[in-house]
Amino acid sequence: MGNNGFSVAGLRRVRDVLARHVDSGRIPGVVALFSRGGETHVETLGTMRHDGGAPMRRDTIFRMASTSKPVSIAAAMVLLDECRLRLDDTVDEWLPELADRRVLTRLDAELDDTVPARRPITVRDVLTSTFGLGMDMTALGTPILNAIFERGLTPNLPVPVPEQDEWMRRLGELPLMHQPGEHWQYQISSDLVGVLVSRVTGRSFEDFLRERVFEPLGMKDTGFHVPADQIDRLPTLYAPDPASGEFLVWDEAKGGRWSEAPAFQGGGGGLVSTADDYHAYFRMLLNGGVHNGRRILSRAAVELMTTNRLTPEQQAARHALAVNNVHISFGQGQQGGWGFGMAVRTYRGDYAPIGQFGWDGGAGTSTYADPANQLTGILLTQVGYSVPSPARLMNDFWTTLYQALDD
Numbered sequence: 001m002g003n004n005g006f007s008v009a010g011l012r013r014v015r016d017v018l019a020r021h022v023d024s025g026r027i028p029g030v031v032a033l034f035s036r037g038g039e040t041h042v043e044t045l046g047t048m049r050h051d052g053g054a055p056m057r058r059d060t061i062f063r064m065a066s067t068s069k070p071v072s073i074a075a076a077m078v079l080l081d082e083c084r085l086r087l088d089d090t091v092d093e094w095l096p097e098l099a100d101r102r103v104l105t106r107l108d109a110e111l112d113d114t115v116p117a118r119r120p121i122t123v124r125d126v127l128t129s130t131f132g133l134g135m136d137m138t139a140l141g142t143p144i145l146n147a148i149f150e151r152g153l154t155p156n157l158p159v160p161v162p163e164q165d166e167w168m169r170r171l172g173e174l175p176l177m178h179q180p181g182e183h184w185q186y187q188i189s190s191d192l193v194g195v196l197v198s199r200v201t202g203r204s205f206e207d208f209l210r211e212r213v214f215e216p217l218g219m220k221d222t223g224f225h226v227p228a229d230q231i232d233r234l235p236t237l238y239a240p241d242p243a244s245g246e247f248l249v250w251d252e253a254k255g256g257r258w259s260e261a262p263a264f265q266g267g268g269g270g271l272v273s274t275a276d277d278y279h280a281y282f283r284m285l286l287n288g289g290v291h292n293g294r295r296i297l298s299r300a301a302v303e304l305m306t307t308n309r310l311t312p313e314q315q316a317a318r319h320a321l322a323v324n325n326v327h328i329s330f331g332q333g334q335q336g337g338w339g340f341g342m343a344v345r346t347y348r349g350d351y352a353p354i355g356q357f358g359w360d361g362g363a364g365t366s367t368y369a370d371p372a373n374q375l376t377g378i379l380l381t382q383v384g385y386s387v388p389s390p391a392r393l394m395n396d397f398w399t400t401l402y403q404a405l406d407d
Contacts, residue, residue: 005036005373010404015043017400018393022046026245026389027364027381029056029235033275034377034401035283042275048235050247061221061233062380063251063258064271064278065361069190070305071222071281072267073341074213075197075205076127077301084200087127090120094199095192097172103132104175108142114175121180126192127340128309132176134185138321144177154187156362161264164195164205184315184338190268193341198265205265217284217291219277224265225258226272234258234272237363239384250363250384267341269361275378282358282369282376306357306371308337308344330391350395351402364390366397377401 014032021027022045029046044056064071079085092099098121102114117132125131135154139145151170152159161167171192177185194205201208206224214222226234234253241248251257258272280291285306289297312319315338322333335356336346345356358368364381379397383390 005407006039006041006404007406010400010406011041014041014397014400014404015045017396018043018045021389021393021396024389026240026387027383027393028238028247029060030379030381030393031056031058031060031062031275032377032379032397033058033279034375035279036373036375036405040279050236050238054232056235057233058276059221059233059274060235060380061226061230061272061274062235062365062382063237063361063363064273064365065269065363066187066190067278067359067361067365067367068267068269068271070342070357070359070367071213071271071273071278072190072205072209073127073193073305074281074297075209075267076193077297077305077340078208078212079197079200080304081298081301085123085196087124088122090122091126091131091196092120094196095121095168097168098131101132101180102175103179104144104177107136107139107144107177109144111143111147111175117176118179119181123196125180126189126196128314129184129186129189129338130181130310130314131189131192132178132180132182132185133171133174133188134177135187136177136185136317138317138325139177144174147174148188154191155266155269161262161266163263164198164265167191167264168195182314184310184318186318187268190341191264191266194265194267197267205267213281213296214277216294216296217277217280219273219280222271222273222277224270224272225261226253228259231259235382237382237384239386240389242386245387248386275380278367278378279376282367282378285357286369286371286374286376305340305342306344307339307355308346309340310338330385330388351399360391360394364393366394368398373405375401375405 028050032043101117198205237251239250284291288299289302335343337344353372356370360366362385364383366379369376
């Protein structure tokens with residue numbers, strides 16, 4: 001037995017299961033970092049490209065995709081701690097584009113078929129992803145989702161995301177899909193948080209994150225693009241063809257989407273980072289907001305972020321997607337609750353206990369921490385969710401971490 005409760009046999013199984021995924025040919029390479037108490041283990045397997053190339057390394061830089069959400073939200077928590085934001089203030093002062101909203105009569109209604117919003121949007125609505133607009137994979141093809149895509153309001157589409165004031169202007173042209181505070185919806189809120197932080201501070205989102213979160217935590221490789229002299233550390237990102245399994249390139253490192261500073265600094269999916277940078281952040285959360293004796297966030301802020309903020313009604317749609325559309329989500333998202341910027345387990349549906357918090361990213365990234373076991377796990381690859389293989393890799397990673405606990 002390890003001195004912090006990982007068994008030797010359990011640790012061997014972690015590596016064997018990761019190796020099985022890489023050896024299958026479906027995952028080119030992976031970096032896994034996990035810790036418990038003072039004990040940290042790192043596994044690096046495979047290569048940076050599907051056809052070989054340099055080996056994966058502990059300091060490989062990954063596109064974090066939606067795993068950006070739990071980290072980027074920390075900037076808003078700093079502002080709450082300093083009383084520069086209040087949860088139940090309306091956002092009109094900072095985001096005037098979202099004042100006087102109209103709301104669709106039905107999700108599939110035409111954009112002019114609306115009623116007035118019952119109340120203004122609040123900071124709380126934005127931080128809990130319930131302000132009224134977002135991604136809904138079960139509503140593809142509706143006029144509102146078509147309009148969101150056509151305006152470049154979400155990343156990973158042919159329409160580029162514009163700089164933040166233009167992004168806000170385009171967002172402000174649209175009605176809400178739901179009344180403020182009524183429904184949890186994905187993605188757009190997380191990008192909106194970054195705009196809110198930028199407007200409140202009068203600085204770029206990245207500058208504020210760097211000064212108040214990244215630098216104090218020693219997260220030297222985390223940002224919204226990879227500098228040219230570090231680009232060799234970024235693997236190719238693939239989105240395999242769902243039918244044939246052929247490895248199609250989604251984003252190359254050199255000349256790719258993360259090779260230069262973006263017009264829009266997206267808290268919902270824009271960050272690049274490393275296993276060690278993310279480890280510092282999640283250990284800080286497990287430690288109640290303190291890193292190496294320095295307070296980054298108040299304990300109260302961390303508790304607010306990492307415990308469920310949603311009623312069953314607010315998250316009914318999310319629950320339905322996870323349970324009734326497993327073929328779309330590949331079984332991800334069955335944690336139950338949601339805090340600020342991250343999932344929070346509110347029922348025990350697999351090996352992880354209630355209270356585990358974190359999130360997964362569509363580029364093949366997964367980061368969670370578990371207060372009950374003082375366990376942190378970070379799994380990084382660059383295979384997109386066009387196929388189930390990255391979701392299965394993540395699922396097996398978490399299963400093997402829990403089977404390795406021995407105390």
